[in-house]
Amino acid sequence: QVQLVESGGGLVQAGGSLRLSCAASGRTFSNYAMGWFRQAPGQGREFVASISSSGGRTRYADSVKGRFTISRDNAKTTVKLQINSLKPEDTATYYCARGLMAWAISPRDFGSWGQGTKVTVSS
Secondary structure, eight states: OOOEEEEOOEEEETTOOEEEEEEEOSTTGGGSOEEEEEEOTTSOEEEEEEEOTTSOOEEEOTTTTTTEEEEEETTTTEEEEEEOSOOGGGOEEEEEEEESSSSOOSGGGEEEEOOOEEEEEEO
């Protein structure tokens, strides 16, 4: 069973930056896509970004394109989300997830989830 532990969330002013990290256990990290999702208070979980198993392919939600960057280090079994130009509407709990295959973007294609790290953006 893979374990995913997110870190890096916090309170930041609009326009600021954060770098979220997700540490994954398990020796098969490099076989699976990894993704970031977020859930704002009172709302459903939404897709933020995904990266393929090799790191060669990425996909972003339109709302974060150009501001967020997902990356992974298969040797260190970590995935990161660099968040720039933060907006109040980015306030949410951010979840790291491991895909069920080498490429995934739909929540149903992710089988393991972390506990989340909270990001709060003040205006």
